[in-house]
Amino acid sequence: MRCVPYETLCCERHVKPPKHKRHKLVEPEMKVEDPGSTEHGNSIHFYCKDDESLVSLMCKAEHQDHEVVPVEVALVEFKGILAANYPPIVESIKKVGSQIEQVHQEVRDTQVSGREKEERLEGERREMYRAVDEKVNRMKRWLSERQSVKLSHLENQRENLQQEMESLCEEESTLKASLKEMEAVSFLEGYKDLLCRLESRSHFSTTEPAPPRLLDFLVEEQNVDSLIQINDNLLQEIQKELVKQVQIADLEFNTLKRLYGRTPSLDPNSANPWVKISRDLRTATPTETHNPYPEHPDRFDRCVQVLSSDCFSSGRHYWEVEGILAAKYPPLVESIKQVGSQIQQVHQEVRDTQVSGKDKEERLEGERREMYRAVDEKVNRMKRWLSERQSVKLSHLERQRENLQQEMDCLCEEESTLKASLKELETVSFLEGYKDLLCRLESRSHFSTTEPAPPKLLDFPVEEQNVDSLIQINDDLLKEIQKELVKQVEIADLEFNTLKRLYGRTLSLDPNSANPYIKISRDLRTATRTETHNQYPEHPDRFDRCAQVLSSECFSSGRHYWEVDVRSSSSWRIGICLNSIGRKGKEGWLGRNPESWCLRKYENKYYTVHNDRGTLLAVPGDPERFGVLLDCEEGEFTCFGGSRVLHVFRGNFLVPVKPAIGVYGVGDSMRFCSF
Template identity: 35%
Template sequence: MLVIHQNKQQKRPGKTSLRKLAEVSIQPCFTLFSHPKEMATSSSSSSSDIGVILNELTCPVCSELYKEPTALPCGHSFCRVCIEKSWENREEDTGCVCPNCREVFPQKPKLKKNVIVANLVENMKLKEGKVGLEVEGQDAEHGDVNVKEGMKSGGSESYCELCNGEAAKRCVPCEILCCEKHLKLHQQKGHKLVDPGVKIEELRCIEHGKPILLYCKDDESLMCITCTGGEHQDHKIVGVEIAHAELRDVLAAKYPHVSKSMRSVASKLRQVQKEEEKTENCSRDAEDSLEEKRRLVCQFVNESVDLMKSEINKRKMEKLSLLGKQREKLEQQMEDLRQRKSTMDTALQDLEAISFLQGSKDLLKRLETMSDFNSVKRTPLPVLDFSKEEKNLDKLVTLNKNFLEKIQKGPVEHPEKVEEAPVEHPEKVELDQNNLRRLYGRSLSLDPNSAHRRIKISRDLRTVTGTGTRNHYPEHPDRFDCLDQVVSRDCFSSGRHYWEVDVGSSCWWGIGICLNSMGRKGGKSGLGMNPESWCLSKCNNKFSAFHNKQRTSLSVPGDHERFGFFLDCEAGELTCFGDSRVLHVFRGNFTDPVKPAIGVYVDGSVHFVHLVK
């Protein structure tokens, strides 16, 4: 039973109480159009007329009751303030536009007060001010609760606006959130219900702001009741529920075909995945086999070279021994000749004939006792000739080069046959810098966050320059704080990589690699001065290899400006090149992430060379 009480205080309620009054007293327009059988009954009720009147007394701009309603020449009315602001906020100077019908007025029309509408608004406010709403017992609209004016959930989007309970649905035509208890009457009247999080604006016509109830099949667009009188007048229009059901039927008819296609594609996908796994396994097995063959080939070459070097040293020592004996005899002969010449010089300086003749007999006897310098004959010794052994190695290198060229031209048709001929294995070619540059060349860049403050990094992140002065770099845990060093941004833990470094005329530098986990603080962070780094170094024209404070002197003829580095992570080797020859080979566990590193310890520049394969 709906009970209407006279308020003791004449309070002018706002839009909220008007909205409640309309909700209690009228049947929403959504229900009228969704249920044609109820249309006649509802149209005869006075409460429906009140709802229509209330809607007509609302400003389309602010959705509030008109405040000083003003009519435009097109017939539409707005609050004077609303229409004035609407024209003030327009971005383009295209005249004054009606916000409702979009009619354009080239000049600002003279605004006149709509007296009839203003009187209706005042009467509605007076009537509402005299009436307070309180529902006792069974609420005619919202069920078994009391609904009082202004009862809201504090603006929350998750609570029922009638009892502050947890909201289950939102009623579209009533524009309120309802709990399960208060949904019953809305469901009985066929109101459209949506989830609480759905925005009402998305369910309203963009052009007219009214609920979307219809669907145009010709244009495949959603529309409200007002849209039927426009461009959709002769189109085929159905309710949204009917269109929904028809579309569901269409999708349901296509569903088996899509499911069948999915099963077919899934089957093919499984086949591809199996083939990928098989390819990975075959590739892994082939690489393991090639690695073993490379080890054998390298071992064979290393043993051959070591044996030849041993034989060279043996023959060298034998020849040097014979040459030493000849040298000693020739030196003795030279001493005898020197004494003979000294005696003759002394005799020839004596100008007195008598004196010269007196000593000549003794002089001739002394000369006769001297050994004859022609008595020592130099026997020719055999030349050290290893041309035959070198030709054998040249044949091996040539075979490897030919094999590499075949691989570069295209895929090998029968890799298993290649494995049967380890002499043609391409790994030996990796020691040639041109092939290394072409196959594994890398263009590295420096990490500015690791640079010591006494060095400067170029903009292209390739050149390191020692400045001797401290630069203002921000603090960073990766920055070296003691030694003038920097590491690369690139980090390697697998595969093969080759890069080159141009040292120019720098006289003191260190180049190599370090574990990414190597400390960057203190004196122990020097390249080659700890177990986590390996370094090729030049200091005062002397070259050395450093690792864990162990120094190995290197013989580097000439003054090279470019050095190459080949890192084979799986083999655990770092090969250092200078002028196309191997200077040193470091060995270690390079499957842990390592980074190339550079140290410039005096003024000068060193930079990574940009390699183009």
């Protein structure tokens, strides 16, 4: 209650005493006549800090044990408290305004950053499209060039075989005419000339005609659906005509043989020294050595020939010589058939090459579409992720802005109240409302005596850095694309540098497997054979007798290429082994057991060794580096000397295998190369 005469805010103790009984008591906020006048004729001059009340001169004696100060002093002191003990509300408003602007700027930056990252992602999409197109188109050009070379060779082969066929048909026609039209005597008279002409043809060489050298492109042409049947109708007609002529000739020959048949004998005195005559004087055989015949004026000294002992000057005489056309030379008809078959084979090879080329182009186009799909999937997934993160961030920023705006509204309201209190209230009413104003102001966090903490704006640096790192997927994805494409190409068709770039590995040595006479470098890449025993701790993986060491890496899938520098070693082994290889005694030598495969150098010779079986290799020069390629899925372990393939091991490499090296000369060292 407020005592109007005293203009004091009275507690229960002051209301009850008799001196207030005749005083007017009102609610504190009720306005009455000038509080400076009372029934006592006294005005308010003092303020009691203990009771936090206004005190008139008459009531001052009742507050003699309290701290009572003049109203003017209390007014100055309390205004100073508001001014000195709390941060200026204007500064708080400025700070909150700055924080609101910071939130607005963060929103703008987030939106701009999102657009920039989307543009970068779209740029990466276009770049990866371009890279896919470049690689696919290069492979298509490569296949087209290979196909063109093959078709050109096949066309040359076809032309040569066609010329061969025409020549054979011409000889076949000559032979048919000779057998059909000539009489016996004229045939025999023309036989020598015919034989010379036939022998001048390559078809009648005494050796079997070699098959045409068709290009072997088995790497490209693995799937041949069917072979076209040889069209041998013409050949069959030729055979029928020949058989018909042989039957007629047989009838004439039987008569001729019966009437005029003779059995001549050979004259040894006329035989060339390089011709051996049989005991029955009927067979002449050319020899590689000189036969010691006696000199005779009838002997041929240069011509490999022999005369008959028989001499004719009249009559008709028929004799036969075996092997001249039938036994000594391949049948003409068979030669024609073989060449015809080879021509058909060339035609089929051309058709297969064209079909295979189309199939491979379709596969490459399918790979292109699949790579496009993979690029789209990755980029779109990243864009969705980025959009979701941006939405979350903007949502948090919006809530932060709303909270700060509410803070700003409250500060402005308090600032207005404080200004009105300090500027407009009279002295007594100010002191009466001071405590309440102070309580209300102290209830606001802005007026704590500590510096207000800045707003907790959401910080997404880690996520945004992740976005940046995810955007930098160009190289990795392009490697994946290239690997997908080269899966369709055999290792033998890859350029050596491409193979190293795609599958190169930098291996490290496993110290726990090192033989005690092998020292491992600090970078775990060099193994050196020492003369003294190295103090290694015992380990079940350690080779106790074999001067070898394994790699820390283990492979059971994919393709992996690594190289070993051997310039400082004269006797060594490079290979792979199963983890089950023996470590005790001599059973663990690389290549001496079924669990290991290796390339070996010993006494300046190179070998491949597996299961204690070695094969000598011809290695040009003396390479300083040897490489190996492990293709687990294909089950191949390929050894390279420089860029040349030396040998290919085949086995089951889907079980874990470890690279291994052995260095055997004291002071020698070997090193895994880096990629």
